[in-house]
Amino acid sequence: MAVTMHDVAQRAGVSIKTVSNVVNGYAHIRPETRARVQAAIEELGYRLNTTARNLRTRRTDMITLAVPELSLPYFAELADRVIRAAEEQGLNVLIEQTSGSREREIDVLTGRRRHLTDGVIFSPLELGQEDVGLFEVDFPLVVLGERVFDAPADHVTMNNVAGAKAATLHLAAMGRRRIAVIGAHEGEEQGSAALRTEGYRQGLAEAGLPYDPALVGEAGLWHRSTGSETMGAMLDAGVEVDAVFALNDAMALGALHALHARDLDVPGDVALIGFDDVDDVRYSVPSVSSVDPGSAQIARTAVDLLVERISGGSGRTFRRVVPTSRIVGRESTGCVAAGAPSRVVGEQAGGVEEIVVGGEARTA
Helix, strand or coil: CCCCHHHHHHHHCCCHHHHHHHHCCCCCCCHHHHHHHHHHHHHHCCCCCHHHHHHHHCCCCEEEEEECCCCCHHHHHHHHHHHHHHHHCCCEEEEEECCCCHHHHHHHHHCHHHHHCCCEEECCCCCCHHHHHHHCCCCCEEEECCCCCCCCCEEECCCHHHHHHHHHHHHHHCCCCCEEEEEECCCCCCCHHHHHHHHHHHHHHHHCCCCCHHHEEECCCCCHHHHHHHHHHHHHCCCCCCEEEECCHHHHHHHHHHHHHCCCCCCCCCEEEEECCCHHHHCCCCCCEEEECCHHHHHHHHHHHHHHHHCCCCCCEEEEEECCEEEEECHHHCCCCCCCCCEEEEEECCEEEEEECCCCCEEC
């Protein structure tokens, strides 16, 4: 015979309402009462009828993660981290791949599938600041990335400028004077490419190095192939290069391939650093230095913020969270010997900025 909530209440010596509050995660329960109820649940082997609860609360215990492209290591690792963080909260994750399509990204915010999950973590690629009105939605939403700021939603982003500046200064500190950047997007005013390129320029200025357009490699999609093609084209054009900052790790690995194909030693002839600190760069030969933008914290914070929204918390106060980033030095910038573990060689500050939308206050 199935154990009921009434059975648990009798064993624990509390009301059925108290048992319900415990199993549904109600915060304001005395610790000793919660412990007594949980002990009764374990002793009796009680299992919550989640189907009935979901019908009653209109909760699905599922969230959506919408990202541009899972073939990119950064988004694949982000998805893995979000799934793990969500599992700790008792949630499942539905993955939507938008493929960088504006139509699909709009559908994330307005489509009929929204009722299938309790909230959305969304990393847009095509939607921009001019589309901020689309983010005024009637469901819990957390925005990732650098395409849209000041939307009426919690936002977890990166310190792109500071991270890129630190990467450039890291190369300059090695005595490198012809530092190339690959992955730039000509004419882009918002987004990761624009911010990281700005950080590159700031790093050059602080190091007393001139900005040379010949050292700026344009690339559309940030893949290994475009990194290799852009790096190869720059070298084949006779551009003198002694260091490379790739705007993501996939392009860094592509650039490494192009350098090896031309018998250039890394880091002897050309030092190399990427951005994102994905798992692959630890196992390349040589291992590739990278900017860790706080990826693990980004995933966990996004889930925590979304769960709070699903639970009805925070009202009209929307937060912007910028995790601490750091330079992780490896063989490609001479920070460690071959086969040695990576080491952190610099950190940049991050933090939480709160923005009140619909009110008067703004706090940091």
